[in-house]
Amino acid sequence: DSGVTQTPKHLITATGQRVTLRCSPRSGDLSVYWYQQSLDQGLQFLIQYYNGEERAKGNILERFSAQQFPDLHSELNLSSLELGDSALYFCASGGLGVGTEAFFGQGTRLTVV
């Protein structure tokens, strides 16, 4: 158990819909990272939040957004969903400093039909 909790584990929704994925980081970790894992693209970094503020942005579509709340949990919002958004979405949390690794949650498998 990594200490990072993601809900839900599975999500099936229709095209055009909007979903929210939730992540609770490890106790004490201020950074939350979101990644998308698909067969063709591998693990793609989407966005990072640090202590409530956006810190880094990767290949995140404009239809996607995220936020980190005062209690440090984070939500990833995916809207106007397309079939190609079907993927495994991972959240990771990490601390500060050199050599600090990221700890990953179990992921949310999103299927868009």
Place this chain on the structure above:
Amino acid sequence: AQSVSQHNHHVILSEAASLELGCNYSYGGTVNLFWYVQYPGQHLQLLLKYFSGDPLVKGIKGFEAEFIKSKFSFNLRKPSVQWSDTAEYFCAVMLGGGNTPLVFGKGTRLSVIA
């Protein structure tokens, strides 16, 4: 843009065979290097990491990796694989001094057969 290359997409080995998975990165500055493993249906778990000091690092489950700065490489090795090592292996780079996103390679699927 920074990138991480993993040379092998799928490796099939017999039990007790030796393993070496290649990883190269393209970034000239300070890097922290990681290998993660993803067992079927599970989340990514850290195998080992390098951020300074001895370039030969040892991780869990008998894995080790060697950082060769001149070659921008961080290859993963294990002298004798087991069936339970069947998984997907990801090399990752964290740029700079930490607290930055990991950049992952596309992964190498390892299948160990009895």
